[in-house]
Amino acid sequence: MKNTLGFSLWMLAAVVSYPSPGMTQSGFDGLIADHEIHVPTKVARPGLHASYVDPVFKTTVTRITDPSQIGGNVSRVRHYYSKMNPFNADESRAILFTSDGGVWLYDARTWNPIKNLRIVSSDPEIQWHPSDPYIFYFLDFMENSPNVRAMFTYDIRNDKKTLLRDFKEYDTARGKLEGNMDMGGRYYALIGKKGKNMEAFVYDVLNNKISKRISVTERMADDWISVSPSGKYVVIMGGDRSRIYDIDMNHLRDLPEGSYGHADLCLKADRSDAMVFDGADLQLDHNRNINMADLATGKISILTRIGWATTPHVSCRNLNFPGWALISTQGPDQKYPNHDFEIFWVKMDGSGQVRRVAHHHSSRENGGYFAEQHAVSNRGGDKIIFASNWGSGTISDFLIELKTVRGKLSP
Numbered sequence: 001m002k003n004t005l006g007f008s009l010w011m012l013a014a015v016v017s018y019p020s021p022g023m024t025q026s027g028f029d030g031l032i033a034d035h036e037i038h039v040p041t042k043v044a045r046p047g048l049h050a051s052y053v054d055p056v057f058k059t060t061v062t063r064i065t066d067p068s069q070i071g072g073n074v075s076r077v078r079h080y081y082s083k084m085n086p087f088n089a090d091e092s093r094a095i096l097f098t099s100d101g102g103v104w105l106y107d108a109r110t111w112n113p114i115k116n117l118r119i120v121s122s123d124p125e126i127q128w129h130p131s132d133p134y135i136f137y138f139l140d141f142m143e144n145s146p147n148v149r150a151m152f153t154y155d156i157r158n159d160k161k162t163l164l165r166d167f168k169e170y171d172t173a174r175g176k177l178e179g180n181m182d183m184g185g186r187y188y189a190l191i192g193k194k195g196k197n198m199e200a201f202v203y204d205v206l207n208n209k210i211s212k213r214i215s216v217t218e219r220m221a222d223d224w225i226s227v228s229p230s231g232k233y234v235v236i237m238g239g240d241r242s243r244i245y246d247i248d249m250n251h252l253r254d255l256p257e258g259s260y261g262h263a264d265l266c267l268k269a270d271r272s273d274a275m276v277f278d279g280a281d282l283q284l285d286h287n288r289n290i291n292m293a294d295l296a297t298g299k300i301s302i303l304t305r306i307g308w309a310t311t312p313h314v315s316c317r318n319l320n321f322p323g324w325a326l327i328s329t330q331g332p333d334q335k336y337p338n339h340d341f342e343i344f345w346v347k348m349d350g351s352g353q354v355r356r357v358a359h360h361h362s363s364r365e366n367g368g369y370f371a372e373q374h375a376v377s378n379r380g381g382d383k384i385i386f387a388s389n390w391g392s393g394t395i396s397d398f399l400i401e402l403k404t405v406r407g408k409l410s411p
Helices: 004-015
Strands: 051-053 060-063 095-096 101-109 113-116 133-140 150-156 160-166 173-175 188-195 196-206 214-215 224-227 231-236 241-245 251-254 263-267 272-277 287-294 299-303 311-315 325-328 342-347 354-359 383-389 396-401
Touching: 188 224, 196 231, 231 263, 272 311, 287 325, 299 342, 354 383
Parallel strands: 150 173, 263 311
Antiparallel strands: 051 060, 060 396, 095 101, 101 113, 133 150, 150 160, 173 188, 188 196, 196 214, 224 231, 231 241, 241 251, 263 272, 272 287, 287 299, 311 325, 325 342, 342 354, 383 396
16 A cells, blocks of 8 residues: 555655755865864853854854753753754754753754654654655654654654554664665665564655565674665665665675774765765775775775774765765874864865864763764755764754855865
């Protein structure tokens, strides 16, 4: 039976479009493009909704959240991760997460909270609809299940939740917390678990259909599963390497051993698919680099060198501004501190070009996992959100807008 809700949403996507303003045509000019050491300059933590100009990179940074907006015992208000774009289709709303498990809808123009969404899971793998600003997809519990196993839509206008599919053949079904839909919003890849057995498959939201299911082991699917932006590929990142399938879950190729770590699936300038990842375990030149794997060929290349202590995160949610990957790092690195505690773009053409955005002033050492910056951009690449504890203390989100540095650099 055809999923009529999925069909109507798909038809709406063809009629209503909210293209990200972004930098698709013009890129960014005025950002520092070298690899020299630029030591972070101490800056006082700005107050809520206050801005400052980064002393080194000259970009404007605004603090957009504070736990006091929520109240209670909340110690952080921040976006989910570097691979989840918090903005809806017209960028009027954003979804942020609080330390007490809350999932909050924010006004993305005033950066004030609107409401706590009616979602049970604190890890619902939210995917905004690509063109309808009122709808998002998410995974949650069913009433008779102790585990997350069903996909719903959520209408933010009336908090209406509509079940799309209960994957009741499994105990739990997830994208392993780091998956994304294709940029058209049709496919989502999941790992279903029943007892000790695991299967990987793709859910077609438009037609309410399941692809071929393949058996996988814990080692094969240790990290995450995701559909590529184009919708042509599925990547499963395991504990030893990453594996590439087509959208029907036919195996295409394995990437080399060590092709795992922080990564995202990205669009190159020609709109072909690639995986950009931390090369700490796949050292092509005996250094730690940001590597890129072409999904169509499996070819792996170096994008830029980073320090061994940087623990980089990768974000490629800039789907309307292809050809660049957003990197954010920790540190300090004693040998190669050039990009410590930094947010920067790297060009995905092997040229080694970077565009350096800001220092984030956050310390995982003092704040734990949620103090990691996890920089992520909107679809257009002209808005970047990152988290920071400003060295210690509560964790808030910060916004960088790059429209003021748009220029003549093409993707």
